[in-house]
Amino acid sequence: QQPVQSPQAVILREGEDAVINCSSSKALYSVHWYRQKHGEAPVFLMILLKGGEQKGHEKISASFNEKKQQSSLYLTASQLSYSGTYFCGTEVITNAGNNRKLIWGLGTSLAVNP
Amino acid sequence: DTGVSQNPRHKITKRGQNVTFRCDPISEHNRLYWYRQTLGQGPEFLTYFQNEAQLEKSRLLSDRFSAERPKGSFSTLEIQRTEQGDSAMYLCASSPGLAGDNEQFFGPGTRLTVL
Numbered sequence: 423q424q425p426v427q428s429p430q431a432v433i434l435r436e437g438e439d440a441v442i443n444c445s446s447s448k449a450l451y452s453v454h455w456y457r458q459k460h461g462e463a464p465v466f467l468m469i470l471l472k473g474g475e476q477k478g479h480e481k482i483s484a485s486f487n488e489k490k491q492q493s494s495l496y497l498t499a500s501q502l503s504y505s506g507t508y509f510c511g512t513e514v515i516t517n518a519g520n521n522r523k524l525i526w527g528l529g530t531s532l533a534v535n536p
Numbered sequence: 537d538t539g540v541s542q543n544p545r546h547k548i549t550k551r552g553q554n555v556t557f558r559c560d561p562i563s564e565h566n567r568l569y570w571y572r573q574t575l576g577q578g579p580e581f582l583t584y585f586q587n588e589a590q591l592e593k594s595r596l597l598s599d600r601f602s603a604e605r606p607k608g609s610f611s612t613l614e615i616q617r618t619e620q621g622d623s624a625m626y627l628c629a630s631s632p633g634l635a636g637d638n639e640q641f642f643g644p645g646t647r648l649t650v651l
Contacts, residue, residue, distance in 0.1 A: 463627060463642035509578050523592060526578030
């Protein structure tokens with residue numbers, strides 16, 4: 423059930439773009455994107471709920487495909503502050519009905535260099 | 537509101553000892569989650585509460601782990617007879633619990649080292 427993130431690591435020069443993918447074998451209720459810097463707690467970026475949805479702003483945005491099995495995070499004109507590990511958390515409906523929990527990918531390490 | 541807080545921030549214990557961690561969520565957040573994270577891995581779900589009710593507990597969790605949220609506010613996570621494999625960062629998160637919007641706000645974590 424764990425989503426698959428790719429790539430595992432990315433190294434960019436400041437100003438370059440990157441795409442991080444998150445795939446699931448099953449349709450999802452939602453996808454969450456978080457960024458975690460070394461030694462800190464994860465910080466929320468955005469949630470996608472609807473198939474075909476695109477969200478975010480010019481620099482950091484994400485999409486959720488129609489089948490709700492894949493999401494991509496787009497980082498445009500990267501800044502030094504974008505460095506960190508990006509996690510997708512996929513929300514599934516559990517056997518208990520409305521109870522939901524996040525299953526996290528292994529993360530994508532992003533380093534932005536000057 | 538100062539966000540989610542966790543205490544202690546660091547805990548070093550000897551194998552076999554019991555430890556207890558506390559999490560204070562953002563006030564009025566109905567949902568509270570516990571995760572464990574080891575180096576190079578994503579957060580691993582442990583359990584979660586809707587108010588005071590524990591709705592799910594990971595099957596990966598042994599009987600040595602127990603969590604409570606007695607009044608639907610703060611929560612405690614206890615690990616009995618700690619083992620070296622329990623060494624990890626223990627993260628707590630809370631969310632409003634509103635339908636469709638489950639942004640989780642994380643606390644700073646408690647780093648456990650079992651010697």
